[in-house]
Amino acid sequence: MNLQSGMYYWPTTLQDPPSYPRLNKDIACDVLIIGGGSSGAQCAFYLADQGVDVVVIEKGKIGSGSTSTNTALIQYSGEKMFTKLSNTFGQKIINRHLRLLKQAIDEIENAAKLSPIDTEFFRRDSLYFASAMEDIKKLEEEYHFLKQQGFPVDWFDRGDIEANYPFSKEAAVYFYNDGELNPYRFSHGLLSYAGKRGIRIYEHTEMNGHFFDSHKQAMRVSTKTGYGIRASHVIFAAGYEGIDVKKEKLVSFSSTYTVTTKPVDLATWHNRTLIWETARPYIYMRTTADNRIIIGGLDDSTNYPEDRDSKLKHKTNLLIEECNRRFPAIHAEAEYANAAFYGGTVDGLPIVGIYDEYPNCYFLFAFGDNGTVYSQLLAKLIVQDIIQGKSDDLLLYRQDRPLN
Numbered sequence: 001m002n003l004q005s006g007m008y009y010w011p012t013t014l015q016d017p018p019s020y021p022r023l024n025k026d027i028a029c030d031v032l033i034i035g036g037g038s039s040g041a042q043c044a045f046y047l048a049d050q051g052v053d054v055v056v057i058e059k060g061k062i063g064s065g066s067t068s069t070n071t072a073l074i075q076y077s078g079e080k081m082f083t084k085l086s087n088t089f090g091q092k093i094i095n096r097h098l099r100l101l102k103q104a105i106d107e108i109e110n111a112a113k114l115s116p117i118d119t120e121f122f123r124r125d126s127l128y129f130a131s132a133m134e135d136i137k138k139l140e141e142e143y144h145f146l147k148q149q150g151f152p153v154d155w156f157d158r159g160d161i162e163a164n165y166p167f168s169k170e171a172a173v174y175f176y177n178d179g180e181l182n183p184y185r186f187s188h189g190l191l192s193y194a195g196k197r198g199i200r201i202y203e204h205t206e207m208n209g210h211f212f213d214s215h216k217q218a219m220r221v222s223t224k225t226g227y228g229i230r231a232s233h234v235i236f237a238a239g240y241e242g243i244d245v246k247k248e249k250l251v252s253f254s255s256t257y258t259v260t261t262k263p264v265d266l267a268t269w270h271n272r273t274l275i276w277e278t279a280r281p282y283i284y285m286r287t288t289a290d291n292r293i294i295i296g297g298l299d300d301s302t303n304y305p306e307d308r309d310s311k312l313k314h315k316t317n318l319l320i321e322e323c324n325r326r327f328p329a330i331h332a333e334a335e336y337a338n339a340a341f342y343g344g345t346v347d348g349l350p351i352v353g354i355y356d357e358y359p360n361c362y363f364l365f366a367f368g369d370n371g372t373v374y375s376q377l378l379a380k381l382i383v384q385d386i387i388q389g390k391s392d393d394l395l396l397y398r399q400d401r402p403l404n
Contacts, residue, residue: 005340006337006340008068008336009260009288009335010183010185013120013182013289014185014188017061017184017188018188019061020195020201020202021203022202023057023202026229027055027229028053028218028229029053029055029232030052031053031231031234033054033057034207034236034238035056035237036057036061036064036191037058037062037238037239038063038070038371039238039239039379040187040191040237041062041187041189041190041191041194042190042375042379043237044190044191044194045190045194045379046383047383048199050383052386054194054198054200055201055229056199057223058203058204058205059206059224061203061204063183065239065241066340067183067184067239068184071258071284071296072181072186074124074180075105075179075370075373076101076104076151076370077128078348078369079280079282079344080348081142082145083141085097085348089347089349096396097349097396098149101377102151104376104380105376108179109121109179111186111190111193112189115189115190115192115193116196119181119186120181120185120288120289121180121186122179122180122272123178124178124180125174125175125178125271125273126273126275127156127172127173127175128172128175129161129169129275129277130171130172131282132278133170135278136170136171139172139278140155152176153174155171155172157171158171164270165270166268167326167327174273180286206225207223212359212360218231219231219358219361232360234358234360236361236363237364237375237379240367242353242364243365246355248363250345250347250399251367252343252344254300255302256297256298257316257339257340258294258295258296258319259294259296259316259323259336260292260293260334261295261320261323261335264291264330264331264332265291266293268329268330274286281298281300282297283295283296284296284297285323292335293327295320295322295332297319298315298318299342308340309339312339315339319334320333320334343368344368349368349401351363351365352378352382352398353398353399364378364382381394381397
């Protein structure tokens with residue numbers, strides 16, 4: 001799958017990342033993780049202290065896939081409002097989902113603290129504003145829903161927004177204690193943590209076949225290095241490329257665009273908040289540890305890489321214009337820009353695929369606009385299911401989950 005193109009900022013932030021060997025012999029393990037991006041690293045982190053034999057394989061270099069374009073806004077709110085999700089799944093399920101998301105953010109922070117590599121994790125507030133007058137009512141309903149669940153949010157009217165930002169909007173929800181991080185350093189950090197605890201990691205080791213050995217009750221995975229792996233359990237944590245292995249009807253794809261600016265003066269940016277909006281497609285903004293702005297969005301329905309990439313220059317100009325319109329004193333200039341496929345789910349929840357034709361396997365599809373948080377949540381539940389033999393919360397995210 002041609003996932004992305006352009007120039008990537010995150011890999012420039014870690015000049016000498018850890019490297020790992022190719023697989024050069026046949027091996028066996030308890031758990032095989034396929035994918036060395038953030039999802040695979042988060043799974044490895046949870047397995048690192050469980051006393052099981054774990055192997056991670058990555059077809060390229062660690063963090064070289066979608067992790068390099070992940071903008072890593074660490075939020076519990078997503079593209080579909082919780083009020084809408086409650087209509088689909090029922091309030092009880094979504095209340096639980098909300099609390100699992102909050103826990104996942106806390107655990108991302110804990111993982112960042114344990115990482116031997118600085119992940120540039122910072123707690124940030126978020127401003128979620130109404131893009132049009134007709135969006136105010138549904139945004140206010142979302143605010144009251146979250147307030148009723150005890151989540152730390154405030155309602156900002158036009159005066160509140162103008163008092164804190166150099167732009168004006170009619171209304172917004174202000175979220176406390178979201179976050180941001182560097183997904184490339186985060187992935188390397190968690191895998192370094194796992195590697196020091198005995199997890200074996202192989203780069204340039206691409207899977208090219210698999211079958212279930214019913215006699216051994218294990219999956220056998222072959223690789224392009226010419227060697228194989230026998231594993232009691234397999235976690236497919238290959239991001240969007242997992243769809244190349246197993247199609248999932250709840251997944252849909254579009255194209256998205258991201259710009260990272262040159263370093264700027266952020267004095268006019270209140271609390272360096274994450275900023276996004278109710279419009280669809282929407283635009284979002286965040287800052288980085290070295291005082292850049294990441295601005296992204298303007299999603300496009302195309303699924304063709306050539307069409308996606310042909311629009312990159314135009315979308316880059318539009319995103320910079322949006323940035324300068326909202327922060328006219330900054331005068332942002334693009335330094336990195338990329339186009340990428342973006343995966344979402346039809347019903348708004350991430351997916352753990354568990355399929356009869358893949359015994360003892362889990363497909364981690366943390367698709368959506370806060371995929372890093374989804375990955376942390378799903379990784380923990382998958383590991384619970386493997387180690388404890390059961391995870392009640394995993395039922396909320398299976399591909400065959402019940403609707404309301």
